[in-house]
Amino acid sequence: MPDTDQAGIRSQALPLTGPASLDPLMERIGDAHYVLLGEASHGTADYYQVRDVLTRRLIEEKGFSFVAVEGDWPDCQSVHCSVVGAPGAPEDPGEVLAGFDRWPTWMWANTEVAAFARWLRRHNEELPPERRVGFFGLDVYSLWESLHAVLAHLREHDPDRVRHALEAYRCFEPFDEEPQSYALATRYLPESCEPQVVSLLTELRRRAARTAVRDGSLAEFAARQNAEVLAGAESYYRAMLDSGPQSWNIRDHHMADTLDRLMEHHGPDAKAVVWEHNTHIGDARATDMADTGMVNVGQLVRERHMGKGVVLVGFGSHSGTVIAADAWGDVPRIMDVPPAHPGSLEDLLHQALPGERALFVFPHVQLQHPPAAGHGAWFHEEHGHRAIGVVYRPHGERVANYVPTVLAQRYDAFCYLDHSHALTPLHPLAAGNGEKQTWPVGV
The missing domain is CATH 3.40.1660.10 (EreA-like (biosynthetic domain))
Known part of the structure; x- marks a missing residue:
């Protein structure tokens, strides 16, 4: 130089x-x-x-x-x-x-x-x-955790609307909380779980809009956000199998x-x-x-x-x-x-x-x-x-x-x-669930 x-x-x-x-x-x-x-x-x-x-x-x-x-x-x-x-x-x-x-x-x-x-x-x-x-x-990765959170919230606060969450849950259930299994299945099956997820998200958005005026707490916001994560994760994992930029862009959007x-x-x-x-x-x-x-x-x-x-x-x-x-x-x-x-x-x-x-x-x-x-x-x-x-x-x-x-x-x-210098973890770390990474490696 x-x-x-x-x-x-x-x-x-x-x-x-x-x-x-x-x-x-x-x-x-x-x-x-x-x-x-x-x-x-x-x-x-x-x-x-x-x-x-x-x-x-x-x-x-x-x-x-x-x-x-x-x-x-x-x-x-x-x-x-x-x-x-x-x-x-x-x-x-x-x-x-x-x-x-x-x-x-x-x-x-x-x-x-x-x-x-x-x-x-x-x-x-x-x-x-x-x-x-x-x-x-x-981030967008927590598909199953967010689905469970939505179910728990609706069961406590709005049991009449649990049906939408259960429809999404039953759609994902056969894949045993394995994102790759779901992503691969969408290549060979005529339908994905997208319709059930969109229906659930639409309902949670409506509920959040109705309660926002009278409830400024985090609870309703978090329920809607977990539904947004569910929708984003479903799209992300479907796109993940392609080699293009779509999955990265879904995640960052x-x-x-x-x-x-x-x-x-x-x-x-x-x-x-x-x-x-x-x-x-x-x-x-x-x-x-x-x-x-x-x-x-x-x-x-x-x-x-x-x-x-x-x-x-x-x-x-x-x-x-x-x-x-x-x-x-x-x-x-x-x-x-x-x-x-x-x-x-x-x-x-x-x-x-x-x-x-x-x-x-x-x-x-x-x-x-x-x-x-x-x-x-x-x-x-x-x-x-x-x-x-x-x-x-x-x-x-x-x-x-x-x-x-x-x-x-x-x-x-x-x-x-x-x-x-390297970080110090809080506890010994074990291998995880094998979710796939995005470019550049795992960021």
């Missing part, structure tokens, strides 16, 4: 040393209502730690309303109940996280998330119930739509912090994802809500350790992350900032009018940007582990942590 490039990187790098060093990013966030915080892997403690510190500041100093994560709605609803002190919920949200059993459990059942959730519980205890900060899951529903539920002044992988947070239009017809949450939130302020923050590191698995559903282990490929973004930053941690806050850029080739700084050039999923093979890193990225168009800010 030319010395001029190294000098340019060093001149723009802001030391990342503690909470106060995030002041320039807090200034950039300003009055934004959406702050999306990424991670370059699901198994790196350092990303979670920086994200934790920034999120605490957003909650304390800017009044953010909730944290929404790349997790399942039913599991995260249990964490939410604990952190807001709901009646009957466990007092220790770490206990709830330790009970997560969907692979990859370590994404959320780890010491970093437990520490944040316990802090959030303490923070909320000082607030009236209507101002307590929530914790919600955006579902997560963006869930975020919209949460913002509506919390009112016009709501502010959201989102925790997901870089591949969901960073605007897909600044990567080769767009070339294959893929969209993501960061792109959708920018397109829908730029008027209310959107800030996307990416993360990356050059080397270290990570917790991941050798194959989908395997027991995870701590792996060495090799030095980044020559010419990659992480390699570029390592050469300029060996052993350092730095924050970069980029100028506002319109994706429709990016700087002309040769006229931008290093952050307007395209470089491979490493993405590690829950499945990782460090000794055979592939092209797919590096997403061609124009950094300042993909993110509004970037946290570079030269050497990073």
Whole structure:
């Protein structure tokens, strides 16, 4: 790398040393209502730690309303109940996280998330119930868990409408809670379970609309959301067998739509912090994802809500350790992350900032009018940007582990942590249920 490039990187790098060093990013966030915080892997403690510190500041100093994560709605609803002190919920949200059993459990059942959730519980205890900060899951995977939750809710609150849920349950029942079995069956059977799911969702939407005026609690919202998950999961698993971008797009549209529903539920002044992988947070239009017809949450939130302020923050590191698995559903282990490929973004930053941690806050850029080739700084050039999923093979890193990225168009800010360390799970991890992954591997 030319010395001029190294000098340019060093001149723009802001030391990342503690909470106060995030002041320039807090200034950039300003009055934004959406702050999306990424991670370059699901198994790196350092990303979670920086994200934790920034999120605490957003909650304390800017009044953010909730944290929404790349997790399942039913599991995260249990964490939410604990952190807001709901009646009957466990007092220790770490206990709830330790009970997560969907692979990859370590994404959320780890010491970093437990520490944040316990802090959030303490923070909320000082607030009236209507101002307590929530914790919600955006993802689409929990087909059976959400179906059971809908059944339980209707049996308790509206038994006359249980019939719709039972029709969906009986349709899925032969597949023994195996998503792949259901997906494969739809290739050979004339009908899927889509009609039963749509009927159930329509009924739950009507019920939610009727009760929203008189019931501002989470119960009806959660029932409708579980029906939305059921519909999204049914579509996702049917599309999963194809090699195109459809399943990815179904999932990210579902997560963006869930975020919209949460913002509506919390009112016009709501502010959201989102925790997901870089591949969901960073605007897909600044990567080769767009070339294959893929969209993501960061792109959708920018397109829908730029008027209310959107800030996307990416993360990356050059080397270290990570917790991941050798194959989908395997027991995870701590792996060495090799030095980044020559010419990659992480390699570029390592050469300029060996052993350092730095924050970069980029100028506002319109994706429709990016700087002309040769006229931008290093952050307007395209470089491979490493993405590690829950499945990782460090000794055979592939092209797919590096997403061609124009950094300042993909993110509004970037946290570079030269050497990073693996997460610590809350408990020993066993192999999971074998659900299939989405590209890039398991993110």
